[in-house]
Amino acid sequence: MLRIRLVNAIGPSLLDGLGALLTDAVESGASVGFLAPLEHDTAMHYWAHTATSLGRDLRLWVAERGNDVLGAVQLALCERENGRHRAEVQKLFVLRSARGQGVATQLMATVESYAREHGRSLLFLDTQVGSAAEKLYAHLGWTKAGEIPRYAASPDGALHTTAYFWKDVV
Ligand SMILES: CC(C)(COP(=O)(O)OP(=O)(O)OC[C@H]1O[C@@H](n2cnc3c(N)ncnc32)[C@H](O)[C@@H]1OP(=O)(O)O)[C@@H](O)C(=O)NCCC(=O)NCCS
Structure with a gap:
């Protein structure tokens, strides 16, 4: 069973799982702030x-099944x-082996509920144009505000266009 948990501290075993998750995302070619090899x-x-x-x-929320992040x-x-009514969604990653099972959808629903309950009525984020994440956000009802060309480098160093999205969660 998938469990989504708000994390207050990162202990050694969670640190290992999060390290593996970030490495997997960068190896998958996702533009999440790092160049390959990480x-x-x-x-x-x-x-x-x-x-x-x-x-x-x-x-920070983690999605876990058993002890696996x-x-x-x-x-x-x-x-x-x-700006105390707004917040930025960052660093959404799902292990390649767990993609396509709704894990990101559940993580995003958790973030939206938290934002709603804590008075953060405007959420925003950025992502690589053409990525699976861009499709996910459109699918989840986010509005694209626009695109900036050559904004960030992919793990292979190539510059790509970034899209900005926002969502009201009142
Ligand atoms: C983007 C990412 C988080 C999606 O995670 P996921 O758990 O596979 O997503 P879900 O299973 O919840 O998918 C939900 C919807 O997103 C869309 N989607 C997800 N992956 C997709 C893909 N590879 N191609 C097309 N659409 C996709 C689908 O519309 C899917 O809808 P469905 O349930 O009706 O099929 C995952 O691919 C990932 O970690 N990518 C690398 C990191 C990254 O780019 N993060 C974003 C940083 S802004």
Whole structure:
């Protein structure tokens, strides 16, 4: 059974699972902030750094089956006085072996419920044009605000177009 859990701290076993998840996403060619090949230390450092923001302006959910981490997603809460109603969805990944089973859909539904309950009525995110993620967000009712060419590099170093999406969750 799939379980989605809000994480407050990243212990050693979760750190391993999250490291493997990030490495798998980069190996799959997903544009998630890193170039390939992703070094183990870089992945560990990324999650250790992420852990320092949990419970402050960042939320992290993991999707687990048994002890296996199958997916994760983050929500960055805007702390500016004029932006406390909005938050940015970041770093949605699902292990290649678990894709196509609705894991991302459940993670996104969890994020939206949390945002609704915590007064974050506007969500936004960016993603690579033409990616599976872009199709997912359109499928889940997000509105595309526009595209920026050559915004980010894919893991192979090639620059690609990024799309910005938003969703009202009132
Ligand atoms: C994008 C990603 C998170 C989707 O995860 P997933 O668990 O496979 O998604 P789901 O099974 O919930 O798919 C839901 C819907 O998304 C769409 N979708 C998902 N993967 C797709 C693909 N490869 N091609 C086309 N549509 C796809 C489908 O419309 C699907 O609808 P369906 O349930 O009616 O078939 C996953 O492919 C991934 O981790 N990619 C790499 C990381 C990444 O790019 N993250 C986004 C950063 S912004």
